Amino acid sequence: MHIKLICCDVFLRPVSAFIATSPHTIDVEYIPMLAHIKPDSLRADLQTRINTAATIRNYDLLLLLYGLCGNATVGLSSPVKMVMPRVHDCCAVFMGSQVKFLKEFGNNLSMRWCTSGYYERGQNENTPSQFRTTPEYIALVEQYGEENAEYIWETMHPEIETPEAAYIRLPGFEMPGHEAGFKSQVEAQNKTLKILEGDTTYLEAMINGPWNDNRFLTINPGDKVVALYDMERVITTKPVRM
DSSP: OEEEEEEEGGGHHHHHHHHHTOSSEEEEEEEOGGGGGSHHHHHHHHHHHHHHHHHHSOOSEEEEEOOOTTTTTTTOBOSSOEEEESOSSHHHHHHTSHHHHHHHHTTOTTOEEEOHHHHHHTTTOOOOOGGGGSHHHHHHHHHHOHHHHHHHHHHHOSOOOOSEEEEEEOTTOOOTTHHHHHHHHHHHTTOEEEEEEOOSHHHHHHHHOOOOTTTEEEEOTTEEEEEOOSSSSOEEEEESOO
16 A cells, blocks of 8 residues: 555654555655644644645555644544544553553543653653643633633642653663653652553554554545544544535
C-alpha cells in the first residue's frame, strides 16, 4: 500500500524506525509536538494537510497519528480513507494500549508524565498537564471555551498537582540523559518519580496494521471525526452533513 502519515513529532524516532522496515510505502509529515496546546489552530493545520495530501498523490490510505488531543481532531474529514488511534492523547500510545493507560493513569489523570520523545521535542519544557486531554475537561472546553474551561476546572479541582510524576520508558528508544533530566525536574518540585514500562506495539500497528476497530477509528470519505468523551472507544464518526 502507498500510505500518507501525518504525525506528531513526539513519535519521530520510533515511527521512523517502523517506517524503515514497513511492508508499505509511507510518506510522512511531522508536526511539532507542542502544536496541540492550541487545538483550534492544530485542527485547521491537520485538515489542510489532509486535503493537500489527497490532491498530491493517489494514496491508498491516510494515517493520522493523533488522538482526540484536546478536541484538535474533532470535525476532521478526509477525501480518502483515513485511520487514527482511539486514544485521548499520546500517553495511551506510549503505554501500548488504552487498557494499560487506564490501569496506570485512570485514577490519577492529572499526574504529570514524560517520555524520551516528550523530553526531547518539548525542548525540556514541562509537559502540559494530563487533565487537559480528559473527557471531562474537553467537554468543558466544548461548552464554555478554553479560557472559561480552565477557570472552571481549577475551581472544581484545586489540587491539580500530584505528589507523583511518571516517566514512561520506551524499549529501544531511550536517549541518554532524558530520564535523568526529567527526574531532576520532578525532584526539584519535591515529587516522587514513578517509572512505567512503555510498549511500542500500538505504534507498530499504527504503521503496519492491521487497523482493527477496537484500537483504531476508520474515517471514510463523507464522514467526520466525532468525540464520544468516554474512556474506551473515545471517538467515532458521523456523516459530514447531518
